Amino acid sequence: MSEQVTVAATVLQIEVDPYLRDPLRRHLARIRIDDVLSGELDATQVTLLIHSPSKTFMDPNPVGYRYLVGLTPPIDDPYTGPLEIEPADEH
């Protein structure tokens, strides 16, 4: 397995996946990569396919806030792999 990538990222946008391709993960969260803290990631934004924005980010409204996000390569579009998320700032 490739090395995990840890980034500081800001949630830019959340929307219902227009394709509704996965009945368990029906949201797309677009995050801006503010800083790559470990590993390698040649991307400025990543889109995550997730079940619930509030549950994934442990926050009722995560848009506009920063989180530490752990991603496991390959990082596809949208990313569907394992996610580790911690808040990176107070709000």
Next chain:
Amino acid sequence: MLDGMATDDASARLTAGPARRPATAGPASVHRSDPGPFVAGGPSGPGGRLLLLQRQVGNAAVQAMLWPPDEVTVARQRVPPAYTAPPPGSPPPPGPAAAPAVTLNGATPLEQAADGFTQATSAALDQAWGLLNSRAMFDLLPMLAGLKTKGFWSVITADATPRGGPRMANAVHTVDLKTKGSPITKDELAELIDRMADMFPDQRADMLRFIGKYVVLTVDGIDLDFSYVAGATSASCVKEVQDEIAQAKFFIKEYAAAGQKKGVKTGAQVEQAVKDSLAKQGFGISVAGTTSSTGAITITATPMTKAQPILTRNTEIHESVHSHHVAALQKQFGRGTPGFKAAFNDAQDWVRDEINARKAEIKFLTKVVAALKKLEKMVK
């Protein structure tokens, strides 16, 4: 040199005679056009002396003299780049040449578009179609009707698809229905419903409103109209919504079963148990993805199906249940506290929350089915 600095009075730490900020002044703000209080008196005045001091001892030292320290940032202010026009006779910048200028006469977009169709040169037609394509549907329809009365209908109907795509072609069709001079028949409405199936709901509503067929039943935040019922060839959304209800019931059973499994203690384990169960039952969840090589992530243009606005609203309702629950846990335990994390990740709480979200879906979708059946009766 800076007399005011001798005092411990915070408001007077950097006041330097005439440059002193009046006691009633608001907080300091630095604007590009505002030299600030520290350059008063010119280069030889107290402000000028302060700038000299800044050059001699550095920004940090001057910053330390300010009180409150964060009221003004001592630093070189950014200056916007000045535009320098290219010298006369310079070659044009690289890139596609600008389109030839065409002036369309008229006080309104309708008059200007009519003038473009009257001039009928390539450039004038480009501009006229540009005007049409830039209109929102609610504005486009009366504009097209106006152009029809002015005698440009044959060229517009011929070029609607190549110049404006399906949206324009459907708009032209809607104007034809509106202006045909006789009541719209059920068959004509059914054909229009087919045409609207892959259009966005606001455009569907504008078209139905334009022809006087906009009947709306609002269900939990979504306006349901005739565009969701059966057309001549397209099916009603009822079946798709009923399938969604069945899926919600299926997942309620799946999550309840996952919560009963031994060793399932966390939310992540609940999710994994559900995925494993689906895999065992042969329900593969395939996600079509493309590898991002450049990082320029683009969410693909939204596809639209007849029932998609309903399914999207359904997902929003599901999420609102989760969102309220997370907010309640934060209120109870505090954001990010160990107590919050423990409650948030508790398997039984996770299952309850998911079942509540699916139940909210069922409640919403059931109301949608009832509303759609009412609309279908109205159309028949």
